[in-house]
Amino acid sequence: MEIDIYLFGASGHCKVIIDIIASTQDLTIKGIVDDYPNQKELCDIPVFNTNSFGTFSDKQFIVSVGNNRTRKKIVDHLSAIYPIAVHSQAIVSKRAIIGKGTVIMACAVVNSDAFIGQHCIINTAAVIEHDCKIANYVHVSPNVTLAGNIIVGEGTHLGIGATVIQGIKIGKWATIGAGSVVIRDVPDYAVVVGNPGKIIKYNVENE
Incomplete structure (x- = not known):
């Protein structure tokens, strides 16, 4: 129906x-x-x-x-009902949990026991590995790769092609620049760029 x-x-x-x-x-x-x-x-x-x-x-x-x-x-x-939308060419584990309002685009992969919060964007060909925990309002851009057991805080934006090694914790409302390689935990509001990723500034705390 x-x-x-x-x-x-x-x-x-x-x-x-x-x-x-x-x-x-x-x-x-x-x-x-x-x-x-x-x-x-x-x-x-x-x-x-x-x-x-x-x-x-x-x-x-x-x-x-x-x-x-x-x-x-x-x-x-906006008081409304929020479904999820998953592209038919995405691969989402039956053991993953997807929050309301979230969209998952073509060729994205969400693996076993991953948790995706509400109103997130899992963009084209992004990979969310096992046991990752993605908070609400996160945008995971095209070709981002998150290894296992990563935590991403609310509102964070991971730019195109960023890579995050296993076990990393990224805070809320942070920005990970395109192509960055994250090998250390990232605090709230931090802007990280480069390989290896380094903090260059902090976003304004204007939630």
């Missing part, structure tokens, strides 16, 4: 989520909602202005916004 859902945010990231849902057999997108829509359709799906959309609480939504902080703000103010 197909489930009707809506997306919130008519962005480039939204296009990828549309493709995820198109690959499945059980979700159908009825429309896209945006605070400031600059088009009436996206990928042949109607786009509605938030103010004229009506009630949200009885509808199923995925927040299709790539920015972690913005996604969290939307969820904090």
